[in-house]
Amino acid sequence: MNKLIKIAARNLLRYQRRTFLTTLLITIGVVAMLLFVSTSGSFKAMMVGQITDSMIGHFQIHKKGYVSSIDSLPLTMNMSPKMFEKAQAFISERDDIEAWSPRIKLGAMFSNFSQTTNIRLNGVDPEKEIATCPELPKRIIAGKKEGLIEKGKILIPELIAKGLKIKPGDSIVLVATNKDGSVNGINFIVQGILEGISGPGGRDGYMHIEDARELLRMEDNEISEIAVRLKKPSSLKKTLGDLSASMGALKNQKGKPAFEIHGWNKLSPFSNIAKMIDLMTLFINIMLVSIVLISVMNVMIMAVYERIREIGTIAAMGTQPSAILKLFISEGLLLGILGAFIGSVLSVIIIVVLQQAEITFSFGRQTGLVLYPVIGIKDILLASSMVIVVAVLASVQPAWKASKMDPIDALRHV
């Protein structure tokens, strides 16, 4: 095989300009693909991380039917204390769950005594919430971050703080309608202001779960949802499958499943953007395959055409058709390897430069997001092997043609 590779390399060097241009084309394709994969992948990972680590958790458990009416934050759809206990029992026995946080979700009227607006709130146990959403305190852009939230205090979203000109330490009043329809109001101190992030819940406020119970006059330990953090996000599918099977067996009085479990991707519209990114990556891959296929096939067709007499000569000398086939395929293989190698090295250099440059961008209402492209060895290997395989496939037809050439016709070719 070495001898074939050696001769193939010499043949490529024979047409230096053509080899250079073809390699350049493949290199550009590989660089474009890897840069797209690294930037879009990093953006996706950052956004997903933000959503799961500071808002949703990896998955959530609700009473059946809650999610479909989540916009109205129905208190009547909360889990009863008995259901909560059962849900706790299920998640406590799993080793793959790192933390979980019970939440009471509510809508309230928010007033600074001169202006009033609506606010969506999460009543949380601060310790459990931090364990489940460790990035949440980082969203506090003003006020005390430690401990997340104290009793009698509230974290309000940036938009409300700006709109109502509220700063940490200000006193506000929350008025909420209870499950039985009565209204209750309590004064709170603004502990901090939360940066808004994209997606539902990204502009919710936070309060202590006991304050939420007091505001809603809840006597029982009922909750709206349980947010769960996994030890390994990659195990989401398996965990959801297992829990759905085990918790799904619990039926309500109507004989229907008592719980519903949703992964972050079912709860956040960003999953659609993530799907779009994956689709775009697929198109970029198709473009890369096309570039490699057309350029390598073109160069190999030319190579065969220009070397017809040479093919006739080596065939006359007794070279087997299979060896001629391998010779031309080796040339395509080398083009693919060369383009993939240069493209990969160049991509890594550009990605390192982009990391150092710390380019910022905006997404939705979020500004100053730092573009930090990261490329894994898996992506490089995938792109490289794809290019190499396509380069080989592109040379098969011209190589096949060369190997099937009649030596007499080839020797007569002018």
Added chain:
Amino acid sequence: MGLVVAENVVKTYCMGDVEVNAIKGVSFEIEPASFVSFVGPSGSGKSTLLNMIGCLDHPSSGKLTVAGTDISSLNRQSSASFRGDNIGFIFQDFNLIPVLTIEENVEYPLLMVQDWPVSKRKARVRELLEAVGITEQANKYPHQLSGGQKQRVAIARALVTHAKLILADEPTANLDHDTAYRIIELMKKMRDEYGSTFIFSTHDPKIMDAAEIIYTLEDGKLNQQQGGDSHE
């Protein structure tokens, strides 16, 4: 038994609806270590006959035996193997591989066709380069050589596999007369040294005189005459 035995060999081509009889039932026998020339005007069938003897083409009918093998029925792979083991070719345009050095060109059949071990291969290549007098050009590329030098390389390449039969189609057509004569002399010397049979085609009367046996082809038919330079 002769090295090449043709019995009533016919070659017919179809050109559209018309059948062209390129070779019309020729029979001959060529002994090992002969120095034979096929002569005749263009279109007389010289190249067709050489192609069939060289196992590049098959007779339409008749029997053609080379080195004891009936080559009429060999398939593509077997033909290639047979050529690699038994036949060397010398071309009018030299047909050296431009990306390989002179040494590598001579080495090519041993490397790609017969797969010799490296030490044996190198020794054989050196021997042949020395025999044809181009040792000093070993590391040059074909484009750096004159026509005569290229043909010497082609002779070395044809002989390197211990081929029993060397076929040369108009080997001197692209050379000046003096060089052409030296190449024919070299071919004869190689025949004497290595015992291979040389069959070449030409229409140059001075070159054909160097052959020991001359076959004249005219309109696909063969006549034999003793050459101007008999081996015996």
